[in-house]
Amino acid sequence: MTRFIRGVAVIAVAALGLTGCAKQGSQTPPSTTAAPSSSVASPASSQFLDEAPVVLEDGRHPIFLTSVDVPGRKITFDLIVFLTGAAAKAEWAKTHPGEGDGPPNDYLIVNNNPKLRTLPVAAGVAVKVVDLEAPGGVGLVTIPFADLSSHFATGFGLPFWITVAEGEVTLIEEQFLP
Numbered sequence: 001m002t003r004f005i006r007g008v009a010v011i012a013v014a015a016l017g018l019t020g021c022a023k024q025g026s027q028t029p030p031s032t033t034a035a036p037s038s039s040v041a042s043p044a045s046s047q048f049l050d051e052a053p054v055v056l057e058d059g060r061h062p063i064f065l066t067s068v069d070v071p072g073r074k075i076t077f078d079l080i081v082f083l084t085g086a087a088a089k090a091e092w093a094k095t096h097p098g099e100g101d102g103p104p105n106d107y108l109i110v111n112n113n114p115k116l117r118t119l120p121v122a123a124g125v126a127v128k129v130v131d132l133e134a135p136g137g138v139g140l141v142t143i144p145f146a147d148l149s150s151h152f153a154t155g156f157g158l159p160f161w162i163t164v165a166e167g168e169v170t171l172i173e174e175q176f177l178p
Contacts, residue, residue, distance in 0.1 A: 055117045060163050062109075062175070066116055068149045075148075075169060076118045080159060081110040082175070105178045109159060121145060122168040129174040130158060138176050148172065 062082035068075050083091055089102035091110060102108075129151050131141040143151060163171035 055119055055167065056164050058165050060161055060171075063160050063162055064111070064157075065152055065160055068152055070146050070149055073121045073123070073145070074118050075121055075162075075172070076116050077160075077162070078111060078116055079113065082159060083108045083110065107177070119162075119164065120168050121172075122165075122170045125170055125172060127172045130176045140173065140176075145172075 056079070062080050063077035064080055066076045066078055084107045088106060088108040091108055092099075092103045096103075125145050127143050127145050127148050128140040129143055129148075131139045134141070158177055159175045161171075161173045161175060162169045
């Protein structure tokens, strides 16, 4: 019986290793449709790995902030899809048939998953927020992470972009919307 369990464990770990062999550096654009299910265990559900599950892959991601934990250096957020141009028009046509050429101001936010995620924030994180009084109109101004809670509390409700590296948030940028 223990040989059988060891065999299953070896096969599961090998299968997980093979699923991680995708070409490095290639990123698939966010999808609004669910991926097909697979019978191979994912790292998040594997009992054979000591690693924590991946909350969000490295890269830049659009989000809605839901909470900021300054003392704990964490943020909780709702991952969204931020579409512009032809992609926004195509999605608009699918979800708003007969309502014009595309979304107002040429962008569309898709938020079809209520899952909240929490990530640690790197010690040297840069936080850039919208400054409506910048010279020449709208700009971004850098603020300390400790001030993000008070900025977030002002109720702008704008999406943010976060950059994730090795499981930590290294950059937080507020997105200006007209």
